[in-house]
Amino acid sequence: MNILISNSSDEPIYLQIVNQLKEHIVKGELAESEPLPSIRNLAKELKISVITTKRAYDELEKEGFIVTVAGKGSYVAAINxxxxxxxxxxxxxxxxxxxxxxxxxxxxxxxxxxxxxxxxxxxx
Structure with a gap:
């Protein structure tokens, strides 16, 4: 999974993550039930705050693109x-x-x- 963060963008970093993950899901690059990187690992990989990554995952979950299972991680949701x-x-x-x-x-x-x-x- 390739996520690119632009510090020069007017779009907040968490929204950049949200939009890119949505795009990967919609295009079928991330399949249903596929595990996502942990919040900590993604934050480390992107060199951003864990809080920012958590906010992105929360937004994706709220919109129904991912599901989070306590203690197991986040997965691509079944999209209607x-x-x-x-x-x-x-x-x-x-x-x-x-x-x-x-x-x-x-x-x-x-x-x-x-x-x-x-x-x-x-x-x-």
């Missing part, structure tokens, strides 16, 4: 398909927003952008 779909749709919306902002910067019209999207969607 509706939640998985919603998470993927949110990721797509974020990427589309980024693309729209770039398109506006170079002066593409909505029509040009729609045509481009249609071409890409249909496989050129």
């Amino acid at each position: 398909t509706e939640m998985l779909r919603e998470t993927k749709v949110k990721m797509i919306e974020e990427k589309m927003t980024e693309a729209i902002n770039e398109a506006k910067l170079v002066g593409l019209s909505l029509k040009e952008l729609q045509d481009m999207l249609k071409l890409i969607y249909e496989g050129w």
